[in-house]
Amino acid sequence: MEINRFGYYWLDTWILANVIQLATQDFCTRFLNHTNDPCGRQYDQMTQAARSAPANIAEGNSRHSTSKETEMKLTDVARATLSELANDYLNWLLRQESIPWSINSSEYKAVSNIRLDRPDYNDDVLYKSSIHILAQKHKFDQWLTSEDSLVVANCLLVLCNRLVMMIGRQIERQLEVFKVEGGFTEGLTAERLSYRKQQSVHADAPTCPLCGKPMIKRIAKKGINSGKEFWSCSDYPKCNGTKPV
Numbered sequence: 001m002e003i004n005r006f007g008y009y010w011l012d013t014w015i016l017a018n019v020i021q022l023a024t025q026d027f028c029t030r031f032l033n034h035t036n037d038p039c040g041r042q043y044d045q046m047t048q049a050a051r052s053a054p055a056n057i058a059e060g061n062s063r064h065s066t067s068k069e070t071e072m073k074l075t076d077v078a079r080a081t082l083s084e085l086a087n088d089y090l091n092w093l094l095r096q097e098s099i100p101w102s103i104n105s106s107e108y109k110a111v112s113n114i115r116l117d118r119p120d121y122n123d124d125v126l127y128k129s130s131i132h133i134l135a136q137k138h139k140f141d142q143w144l145t146s147e148d149s150l151v152v153a154n155c156l157l158v159l160c161n162r163l164v165m166m167i168g169r170q171i172e173r174q175l176e177v178f179k180v181e182g183g184f185t186e187g188l189t190a191e192r193l194s195y196r197k198q199q200s201v202h203a204d205a206p207t208c209p210l211c212g213k214p215m216i217k218r219i220a221k222k223g224i225n226s227g228k229e230f231w232s233c234s235d236y237p238k239c240n241g242t243k244p245v
Contacts, residue, residue, distance in 0.1 A: 024050035086160035210241035
């Protein structure tokens with residue numbers, strides 16, 4: 001039951017997103033001030049982008065059983081906000097005439113080679129997941145607690161780009177499942193269309209002049225015939241056959 005309620009707590013993407021959110025909040029508190037961020041706008045944008053990532057991963061996963069299409073869309077929103085946050089860290093480096101770590105640098109490799117532990121929450125999810133998230137964050141303390149903002153920004157840039165790729169693979173898996181299984185909401189739509197097709201046959205509806213399949217009575221939503229009924233092919237949108245009522 002706990003796993004069903006908190007399924008996203010087991011996702012590495014959600015765990016790393018929380019690490020990035022905590023580290024971003026700390027970065028903004030420590031390094032943004034009235035001189036480099038006089039209106040506090042960058043603080044708001046960066047912390048909100050960091051918050052959006054775990055929030056959308058969680059919400060998307062919570063929609064897994066009802067609409068896989070919505071799940072993929074929300075997960076993709078998380079990826080987009082992380083890309084935005086990564087660009088903020090890149091901009092921070094460039095503003096100070098610094099460049100990001102090369103992928104061949106020892107620092108980049110050290111951060112990239114750190115792997116997250118597998119979660120083991122048993123039946124105390126909220127308590128143990130909080131301990132787990134903090135433990136994963138501490139793996140990067142060597143860079144995240146540095147007094148040099150360039151070191152912290154570089155580390156978070158690596159983590160943001162790493163998570164963007166992880167979320168990309170997660171969306172690919174979601175898409176494969178969707179192709180095979182569809183989703184609850186999508187299934188309801190198919191069931192409703194099937195029912196309407198059956199009803200049209202029972203009502204002695206005319207056959208489509210283009211493909212010969214039974215037609216369904218619909219109501220025009222726009223144009224000069226808006227609000228009026230018309231016959232539409234039950235195989236729409238594959239077939240655009242129509243007839244006036």
